[in-house]
Amino acid sequence: MIILPTFLSLAATATVFPEPTLMPAAAGDLLAIRARTVESVSDGTLTHAVILVEEGKFATVGEDLTVERGIPTLDLPEDWVVVPGLVNAYSRQGMDSSGGSGADPDVLASSELYPGADVYQQLLEAGVTTLGLYPAGNGIPGQAVAIRPTGDTLEEMILDDAVYLKIILRSNASSKKMLRKGFEEADAYEEKEAKARAKWDKDQEKKKKKKKDDDDDEDKEDEEEDDGVYTPPTPDDDVQPFLDLRNGELSALISISKAGDYLHLLDALGEEEFSWDLRIPLSSEADIFHVADKIGERGCRVLVEPRVTRQPSTMRQRNLPAELVEAGATLAFVPNSDSVSNQKVWLRDVGHVVAAGLDRQTALRAMTLEPAAILGLDERLGSISSGKDANLLIYSGDPFEPTSRLVAVMFEGRFVTGEKDLR
Amino acid sequence: MMITLKVKVGQLSLAALFLVSGLSAPAAGLLALEDEDKEEQPEWLAVTGGDVFTGTGSYLRGATVLAKDGKIDSIGYDLFIPEEAERLDAGGMRVYPGLVAISSSGLLGGSGDLADTIDPFSSRMVLGLAAGITTTSQSNQVAKLKRGELEGAVLSEKAFSGLTWSGAGGKRALKEKFETTATYLRAYREWEELVKKDKELKEPSKRGVDSTVLAVLEGRILAKFSANGRDDLLGIARLAQKYGFRPVIEGCGEGWAVADELGRAGAMAIVTPRYRRSKEESLVRDGGSSIENAAILHLAGVSVAVIPSSKSVNLGGIAGRDIMHLIIEAGFAVRGGLPEKSAIDAITIQPARMLGVGHRVGSLEVGKDCDLIVTDGDLLHYETFVQYAVVDGKLVYDKQEELWFSHIRPRPEAPAPEESPVDAGERPEDIEDDGEAGDDDESGDEDEEDGDEGDEDEEGDD
Structure with a gap:
């Protein structure tokens, strides 16, 4: 040396x-x-x-x-x-509630966090040093929490709460409607807020005028009453997350399962712009390669399993993680299944994908820095x-x-x- | 769509410009407008050299279909093809309108509301295109098999109004509905005239009026029945004649036995030529299924659409009866005496009209959507394969590029450009194989040379 x-x-x-x-x-x-x-x-x-x-x-x-x-x-x-x-941004370890199928964007996964569960120590020993836990359910189940897999209290465990809003989008009318409705409600609130603001401004002007009239009569200091502070109306709990998405305080992790879903996602989003990443469970015959270019164009993160899949209806191999990277997407991995035993062999599974052609550095990054970025923690760790x-x-x-x-x-x-x- | 719209807007504002500034339109403004138009590059597709079966028009051998932004811009010979146009060589092949499956399931991937559920990447869609189908109806909505795209796929959200003609009570109830609604409609029309003079006159009551039946009688939507038995068919035909609407009848198994009545009613039939139904032996009159059904109905003036017995891609059971075999099913109608042209109509323009999308698809006409298929032989021949399918001016299926049928009778690759003419003495066989194989084989040496020259000409065009 x-x-x-x-x-x-x-x-x-x-x-x-x-x-x-x-x-x-x-x-x-x-x-x-x-x-x-x-x-x-x-x-x-x-x-x-x-x-x-x-x-x-x-x-x-x-x-x-x-x-x-x-x-x-x-x-x-x-x-x-x-x-x-390692950073696993997408896990349900140590959580046992089951969610509904509606839109509950205000649900926080941290509310079901149980400090001191054995499983966290096991994960830590398996090398997973940061964990993102998402709320259960379909539709829009709520917001994820980033934790340290150790600690006896919530304060010790939680690195950051409300790190991403989980949205599940499938090719059906109800899930598209759910997403649209969320933003429509945000629209309605913003309209209401604007009206309230206009009214407040008007009131202020009136007050000023009145005071001016008063002032003509006798000189009094008008500073005192003038500094009324405008308080916007409080949005409903289930509207706030969508407002947060819009103003950039929250990002979304949108789960799609096939290529068609991606088009329906774009259709449902319309002109809406906010920060979102994709979660795509790679089934053995995933057809996501059809939209790899489109996803690459957007350049968002794609959270997938380290899995070599097959060309649908054939036994030909496809390395979708590598294809997504080539198309321009940013790759992030989750273990093949959400269990302690699978986290233990996570690196080995990624090794398979590397052997099948994925760039080594990209693969390492996809298990550390990129999932950390999904949790908004890439400045702090990863x-x-x-x-x-x-x-x-x-x-x-x-x-x-x-x-x-x-x-x-x-x-x-x-x-x-x-x-x-x-x- | 968007692009043409914008161009039109551009033209409109051009017109407005002329109006505003009178005769002396500023040349600069004109130029600017033209430039704007040029930015919107139209997408061209030229399907060249195929024998074009237009459906509603003539049969054009070796013609070109030129599409601009998904619509058919022109069909014919010696067309000016823009340099940037994408070309599809259909030389030696045939070009037909994209087929219309009047009812199917699974091809579009979704279920329920198609706009939100279509899967434009599903393998069933590829199989549908392989079968030549470019438009279909599913759960009473009409959509195109647009691969990789959602936009513009859904053509109609409601194709038919389903009416039921069954059971003594049901039939009586339906008749009553028609009677009440027809009475109302007559009263309403009368009121419409009278109210012009007397404004106080009250609108006739809508009591007992069935909204579905009203829509049917007003011609806003087609009524669809499902019936096979001769009695039911007669009943529907008479109902239609009495109240003056054109029924669509799915099944129509014994239609041949009452074809005259159906024809008089202006009925439209959706038939399956290989449908089996035994005659009721206790009755003297005609009955049961007949291979001649489609032909007889057609002769009696009934519009005929053909559909196989299984509406989905079904690889099990008896082969050749699922939606993949729409063409074969139409072939069976020909076997029963239906003219070949009408059999092709029965899987193109007829179902398109029944679905209310005949103005968009179902035939190759200037202005219509450029949905077409290129086949390697006569459409109704059992050996024929769909080589290419085009939807909205975009190539969406190429047999050689897809998994399913590329290995069966692979399409010969385009002949490699020859540097020098081949000597008569050492003429290799493979050049012949590359061209149109069958015909040339039987012809003499001189013909072969002609064929060669032809090939070279084609190369020159490319």
Whole structure:
């Protein structure tokens, strides 16, 4: 390993110990990890990399950095690989309610969150360090919550609430109508609001005029009564999410199941513009390739399973995830099925799609940074770069190879699972 | 659609410009307007060199159908084809109007309200197009088999009003409805005239008037009955004659036995030539099914549409009786004596008219939608395959590109351009195979050479 004399800036612990120590000395909450290969996702593959973790965050990440003496350092074996903690943006783990089939956009998945459920610890140990939980049901079941898979209270668990509005759209009159109605109600509210505003403005003017008349009689300070504050009418709970979509405070994750649904979605949306991503459950004969170009043109994120599907009515393989990327869409993966055992083999399943032609970096990104973006957390986590939450996984080899073991999981700077000498 | 509309608007404003500025229209403005028009590039499709069966017009050998923005712009010979036009070589093949399946299920993928449920990517739609069908009716709505597109697919949201003619009570009730409604309608028409003079006059009461029957009598919608028995058919025919409306009768199995009455009633029949019904042996009069049904009805003046017995793509059961075999079913009508032309009408213009979309589809006429199929032989021949299907001026089916039938008698690839004429001595067989195979095989050497020249000419055109 060649270490170039690059400076590693460390805030408080810049003391250099003259005598070499065998054991890394405890120096604040610092830990350095030296690895031959680090898949940073945001900056590609780093070789001979050093990751400095400080107080639960990545302080510095770079190639061929020197680690100052005194900082506990973990030297990983040559063929071990470090990847960011996985993000599953679309899960129902630990949730057990069943939703309706109507439009309940105001329902929050966080309301059914039960802290301390065993399953979260299991997920964390399987490498899923961030989770998006969506509300159950058909139609428009409500808004998802982003959580840390640990913690005893809701406050500890919830990273961000109301991260996306889940909408299920199928080729039928009722689901299209539901979506249209949501925005029609938002229209109605906006109209009502505009009227209320106009009325308020008028009232204010009248008051002013009146005061002016009064002022003619005797001089009084008019400041006092003039600063009435306009309060807009309160929208109904089920209208607010649609207003939030419009003003960009909320984004939507729209689930479609086939190519035709996408056209019906565009038809139902009409001129409405807001931020949305797509969730497409890939069935074995998915026909979504028909609209791949259209989806690519829009460039939205597409959340799919890592699955190689078949050309309908044949046994010919199709790599839809790769095709979607080629068409211009941004790929995000969910595990093949929403269970702990499947999350454990998530990387291996993605490995199949990589073997079938998907770009490796795109695949890694689709399990980390992109799902984090769906949850609106891509500034905070999802890749190994300085300033982000120190969530990382250490594999005993290429993470896409089935022979590689998940050696350790670091969550917010601490190893939550792993082999003894890593702790 | 949008584009033509805009062009028209452009022309209108051009006219307005002339009006406003009198004779001296500013040349600059004119130019600007023309430029605007040019920005809206029309989409052209030229189907060239096929033997065109127009349906309502003549049969044009080796003619060209030119579509502009989905509508037929011109049909004929030596047409000016814009350079940017997409071309479809139908040389040696035949061009027919897209077929109309008067009733089907599953081809459009959806169920219920078609506008919200059509699946323009479903494999059933491809199979429907492979069968030559470009327009069909499903759950009483009419839509086109537009692949990959929702816009403009639905032609009509209500095709028929279904009326029931069955049971003594039901028949009596229906007759009463017609009587009351007809009486009302007469009174209303009379009132319409009288009220012009006497404004105080009261409008006749609508009591007991059936809105469906009223729509039928006013000619706003066609009434559809389902009947096969001779008695029922007679009943419907007499009802129609008495109240003056044209009934559409689905089934019409024993129609041949009462064809005169049906003809007088102006009935329209939806028949399945291979329909089986045994004669009631206790009766002396004619009855039961007949292969001649379609032919006899046609001769009696009844409009005939043909539909197979199974309305969906059905790969099980007895082969050749599902919607995929609309053409074969029409062939059976020919077997029973229906003229070939009328048999083709029975799966194109006749059903289109019955569905109320005869002004849009069902024949190849200038101004109508460019929905056509290109076949490798006579439409009603059992060996014939649909090679191409075009809907609204867009190629939506190409046999060689689709999974289903590309392996059966593959279409010969267009002959590769020859650098030099082939020597008479070493003429390779494969050139012949590439061209129209059958005919040339039987002809002599000289003819073969002619054929060659023909091929070269075609290449030159391309």
